Amino acid sequence: MKNKNTFLITFSFLLFFSFSLSAQSSLSVSSGISKDLNNGSYSFYGIPVSVQWKPSKKEKAALFLEMNYDFVFPVKGSGNAYTLNPAMPQEVTLPENIGTSLFTLGLGFRVHLYTNKKNNSFYLNLIPLGISAQHFNVKYKNYDDENYEVMNPDVNSAAGGLVMSIAVVYNFNKGKQDQFVMLHVQTPTGFGEKNAYPLSYKSIAPMQLTFGFHFYYNKKKENNEK
């Protein structure tokens, strides 16, 4: 909930300034699917929403601010619980639900790779500086905590810190729908706890494949980018 409010406030802030700035700025919005690369035993999949604001006139080597929110689907696990109560089974296996969300804000720049005769182009987006926040919620189903104790339980946690990411962007239908496809990979963060308690899951390092649109404001007629 906290991440959603931050997302909405920051998006509104960016949208306001995108209208008030002079020509050539663009806002790029995309969505698609993401897969976590850092958790071997759990496959966190999600639906990412990415908003990128490029205030500069330039197309090449341009700075941009990117905001990314990943709606991650919960994954299933299990935990073993034990009881001293002689009237109950001494050991039971409980289904476990691990839910999470991911929010990232980054500052990066574009590197032009290639443009063909149809003006479709490849860019490399490099984000050497980003801040990410992840929150994990764990719940054991049918857990009778009065009589049972889960051994080595997973618990709720928060991970956050600096991240880096890289993306390959293919821009097409330029001058018409201004569409793009992006493959985006981000490093994981740490849980940052002293005397860290071992958990069955790790922080997410998402790989995202998204499709989106560039929205230009007062864009000038395109010249050959080469």
Add this chain to the structure above:
Amino acid sequence: MKNSMLLFAVVLFFSSCEKRNFFPDEDDPGLSRLTFYGYNIATSYINNVPYVNPYRHSFFDFSGNYRPSVERLMTNSDFDTLSISWPIEINDTGDVNHTRFYSISLLTPISKTFTIKDFLALSGKRLSSDSNVVLLNSNISGSFKGVSNLYFIKITNDANYLSFSGLFDGNVGDSILITKGRFDFRIDAADINF
């Protein structure tokens, strides 16, 4: 030379320090989670007051959670006694009026030929209060003897270290109730006498 000696002392100090490894159980305030990580942590409620084994601070010697004493007590009866004892303290410095217990012992009868193999065979065994005894020692009121339930959830022997985790509870009549007890111990197998 002096700086080298000081640096060496600091390195030696930190290398012999163990972490507290107390991770709060969200369902049972004041108690640590049930784990099998060799944390040498044991917690329980005694009359709803959380107790924990103390942490030992020492500059020149080992620092860490107090380990249990595990020993076989010889008796004149048909059975000997397996004793698992550790010091305890209240895990709430704000409670100054409660009777303070300073140690707890869990006692269970064993055969005269009990060995480490027999101890390992207790893994996964739930022992009822028919035969188990709990002893609580108090600073003010002496010792209290009652009955206990004991569950050795997991016991392993790894590179001459015995790791064992489990649950326990007990009572001394109606006046003292031990509830939600859990332990996660790892001791040198050479420290036991069977």
